Amino acid sequence: MNVADAARLSDREFIDWLHAAGGGDYHDRHPFHQLMHGGRLTKRQLQEWVRNRYYYQTRLPLKDALIVAKSDDRHFRRQWITRIHLQDGFDEDKGGLALWLRLAEGVGLDPQEVETCGRVLPGVRAACDRYVTLVRDFTLLEAVALSLTELFAPRLMAARLEAWETHYPWVDATTLGYFRARVTQARVDSEVALTFVTRHAETFELQSRCIQALKTKNEILWTLLDHVHAAYVEGTDDDR
Amino acid sequence: MNVADAARLSDREFIDWLHAAGGGDYHDRHPFHQLMHGGRLTKRQLQEWVRNRYYYQTRLPLKDALIVAKSDDRHFRRQWITRIHLQDGFDEDKGGLALWLRLAEGVGLDPQEVETCGRVLPGVRAACDRYVTLVRDFTLLEAVALSLTELFAPRLMAARLEAWETHYPWVDATTLGYFRARVTQARVDSEVALTFVTRHAETFELQSRCIQALKTKNEILWTLLDHVHAAYVEGTDDDR
Secondary structure, eight states, X not given: OOGGGSOOOOHHHHHHHHHHHHHHTOGGGSHHHHHHHTTOOOHHHHXXXXXHHHHHHHHHHHHHHHHHTTOSOHHHHHHHHHHHHHXXXXXXXXXXXXXXXXXXXXXXXXXXXXXXXXXXXHHHHHHXXXXXXXXXXXXXXXHHHHGGGGGGHHHHHHHHHHHHHHHOTTSOGGXXXXXXXXXXXXXXXXXXXXXXXXXXXXXXXXXXXXXXXXXXXXXXXXXXXXXXXXXXXXXXXXXX | XXXXXXXXOOHHHHHHHHXXXXXXXXXXXXXXXXXXXXXXXOHHHHHHHHHHHHHHHHHHHHHHHHHHHXXXXXXXXXXXXXXXXXXXXXXXXXXXXXXXXXXXXXXXXXHHXXXXXXXXXXHHHHHHHHHHHHHHHSOHHHHHHHGGGGGGHHHHHHHHHHHHHHHOTTSOGGGOHHHHHHHHHHHHHHHHHHHHHHHHOOSHHHHHHHHHHHHHHHHHHHHHHHHHHHHHTSSOOTTO
16 A cells, blocks of 8 residues: 555644654754753854854745745634745834844844854855755745644744853853744644644655655754764864 | 846836836736726626636745845835735735725626636736746845836726726625725835835846846736636627
């Protein structure tokens, strides 16, 4: 029996599968995150993570706009477009990108320099660009499924907040707003995405594609950290 | 001397060129619009225009989301995204698409049937889809330039409003809200687009590409009317 003939899983079974398949490979288990949460990163290593991860943040509104452009349903668009506003902000000083630049300042970087993305590692750039390309080329269903890593974000954000406040007291705690906001917002966002994929993955084959999309997204997040780890933990950068 | 060597026009000269090159071919001169504004369309012909043009309206949020996805500048995105909201609405009953469906009701069509786009002419569908494809494949500058037909929309909307109120008194005048809103909104929108293209068309070659994009857009709008005209004015549709 091939995948096209398999019976569709119930919504409950499908959701359990997403949790099992996506949670196991989520990047909270990456060695770099283990070092971060154990308080074993140097200031420079933490800074370089913030700098490189900013590039990922800048890709989010672009991939979300591509998702909006894929939907013929204005009700869906109206819901999904709020993600762009959350990242770009409704005015100059708010929004996820501005919060991340405050975080950059909090770890001692020049936020204007970070914003140029001029010192992002090529491998990080490639991984993040791959995410946008996948969203562009995928069906709406798969593009939404890519975002399901958010299911596991609240636990990571909560762990990160605790670790940073404990181990990196030199980081201005008022600049951790992005992480705080995500604990709640990732729950709301992932609920919307989960409702969408359970409704639209109408066959086992489509359910399987959602699982595959989620695993691919985990791979992208993992790869991003691989590059930061290789350059600033294993690397020979004298300044680390 | 080829186009790459020609000197960049001043902003004033470039804007004059856009007006001259775009205004001449704008679809207000199309025979179908001449019939419409002269009060010479039958009820059925007016209905079919409303029905077919709705498909064009549905493509606008998609192409605007593609434009948002092309920009690395969150200030630009924040400005352009308002177009999506204007068309989709912030809540269920507002926005350009909802206003157009009210118009459909005003001319005696079933708005739910119109919303399915099930009876859109294949040629109209192809012309509108071409617009989205061009936006997808063009640079940000050219994609924005495609929208510059809005420069000429206020005069068309004003003429249309007057014509409809004079010649088609059977249309419920309270359903003409889309046209009324566009008289003002098209001025605001085209000003934003014009500021963007004058700033970013930094060479004569780029200025020329903007002109070409505007002319292509005029062609799309003209083709849409060609198909409606061929089917419902020249056509042999017994019910016209």
